[in-house]
């Protein structure tokens with residue numbers, strides 16, 4: 253694996269004719285469920301005072317981050333979706349008459365297109381906060397995010413890559429420049445790729461500290477590869493949007509069908525991509541199947 257800084261991303265030079273960006277959580281590693289259920293959910297309840305509606309918070313978070321069309325979005329966007337949008341409409345919350353916390357300063361930061369949605373980005377926002385109330389709210393969000401990182405480090409260990417992912421990456425690495433494009437913090441991301449022995453297949457590993465996935469793909473590919481020779485492998489609509497916003501083709505890893513998805517990549521999709529037969533009907537068919545599996549509305553609506 254080559255250098256790891258933002259400079260490494262913008263200075264990234266093609267060594268092959270083809271480029272493949274690869275999402276990590278839920279695409280290569282079976283980490284979605286353990287990270288959400290054992291790390292994010294309990295500490296979201298704890299830090300944002302959701303104990304009286306813990307079951308509702310759990311259901312909202314699982315819907316948002318595992319089974320719905322927002323699967324895989326940045327953790328701060330996900331928290332805004334859960335606390336700001338989903339939780340107030342949950343029947344258990346309504347039945348209890350629970351006042352869901354309002355977090356105007358944190359959510360404004362999440363929505364600001366200038367924000368880098370990472371712990372460092374939050375620290376900058378705290379330094380520039382207008383008053384003590386705003387500062388306290390942002391500090392709580394930072395403390396939550398740091399706690400989640402600490403818990404992930406303790407709990408998310410030895411999570412294996414999905415079957416066929418290793419073979420796929422090894423085959424792809426001989427044909428294309430591979431980089432990991434993720435919204436996981438760099439440290440956890442690099443540890444997972446190192447521990448699994450997969451890091452040698454990729455030229456760069458890029459996490460949330462370097463901005464959005466779309467920004468990663470733009471920096472890594474713009475003006476560097478020919479059309480239809482760039483591909484992103486991912487498990488979320490955010491991955492798809494980042495790919496298409498940059499003229500990059502998309503290969504979906506289907507939720508609950510990850511093994512079949514990687515087998516198809518290894519035995520069919522990668523060959524089509526390299527042969528120039530991927531764009532068009534083949535990609536559209538895969539994306540339709542993928543989109544249909546991700547839920548639009550929560551089951552309680």
Ligand SMILES: [Mg+2]
Pocket residue numbers: 275276277278279324486487488
């Ligand atoms: Mg993912």
